Amino acid sequence: MDPIVKLGFIIAFSLFLLTCSQQHGEEDLYQAARRRMVKEDIQKRGIDDQRILQAMLKVKRHLFVPESYRPMAYADRPLPIGEGQTISQPYIVALMTYHLHLKPDDKVLEIGTGSGYQAAVLAELAKEVYSIEIIEQLARTAHERLQALGYTNVQVKSGDGFFGWPTHAPYDAVIITCATPTIPERLVEQLGEGGRMVLPLGAERFHQSLTVVTKRGGKIERRLITDVVFVPMTGEIGEGKK
Numbered sequence: 001m002d003p004i005v006k007l008g009f010i011i012a013f014s015l016f017l018l019t020c021s022q023q024h025g026e027e028d029l030y031q032a033a034r035r036r037m038v039k040e041d042i043q044k045r046g047i048d049d050q051r052i053l054q055a056m057l058k059v060k061r062h063l064f065v066p067e068s069y070r071p072m073a074y075a076d077r078p079l080p081i082g083e084g085q086t087i088s089q090p091y092i093v094a095l096m097t098y099h100l101h102l103k104p105d106d107k108v109l110e111i112g113t114g115s116g117y118q119a120a121v122l123a124e125l126a127k128e129v130y131s132i133e134i135i136e137q138l139a140r141t142a143h144e145r146l147q148a149l150g151y152t153n154v155q156v157k158s159g160d161g162f163f164g165w166p167t168h169a170p171y172d173a174v175i176i177t178c179a180t181p182t183i184p185e186r187l188v189e190q191l192g193e194g195g196r197m198v199l200p201l202g203a204e205r206f207h208q209s210l211t212v213v214t215k216r217g218g219k220i221e222r223r224l225i226t227d228v229v230f231v232p233m234t235g236e237i238g239e240g241k242k
Ligand code: SAH
Pocket: 081, 085, 086, 087, 088, 111, 112, 113, 114, 115, 116, 117, 118, 119, 132, 133, 134, 135, 138, 159, 160, 161, 162, 177, 178, 231, 232, 233, 234, 235, 236
């Protein structure tokens, strides 16, 4: 072989190896950050459900945030995802998921797809996930992202989650990831017997109560978990239309 061509091959191959090892190194760093997050920010705060911890360890949160925020993807805080919206703090994702008490055969409805991160965590734990996002651009990006990551059990649609997704009801669990001043009745209707709903409930901008609603014998029971801060639900329930 011509020495110049040979040299060209060697350089190209070295560059290929270098890129691979850089990517590997980066993935290892993210994995270490994920381990720290699960241990320090989630497990130490009392979440001991192994299935949830495994799911949080598996889902690559850095792939759900804008590139400029990737280095902070595993920090103990919410992060901006564009369109004035945020991806929740990892602990809050785990806490809300915990209170859904998901079983592998469950069907879940999520209101507020955002980045699709919570939907991915749900998809690791349940059979089917349906998620509604009111901002079309976010719905589209989340859908593409979840598809690219191989989540075949998640469906995303753009629309007002206030009305739920009756086609696939009843749901074993409903999670609302935007704050609502009242418990949306349509969503209670779409919850099956024994179903669980977790939502940030409250009309205040910077303070709501994370609430668990259970449906038994057609009636609902409420339980408060802790104080949280979520972006408000817009659309039908939004300001002036209550
Ligand atoms: N679960 C998301 C974070 C959600 S932030 C994640 O894991 O990234 C709350 C989201 O709720 C925002 O994207 C916002 O656009 C959406 N939202 C607000 N009102 C809504 C409504 N009525 N129906 C559906 N989505 C809504």
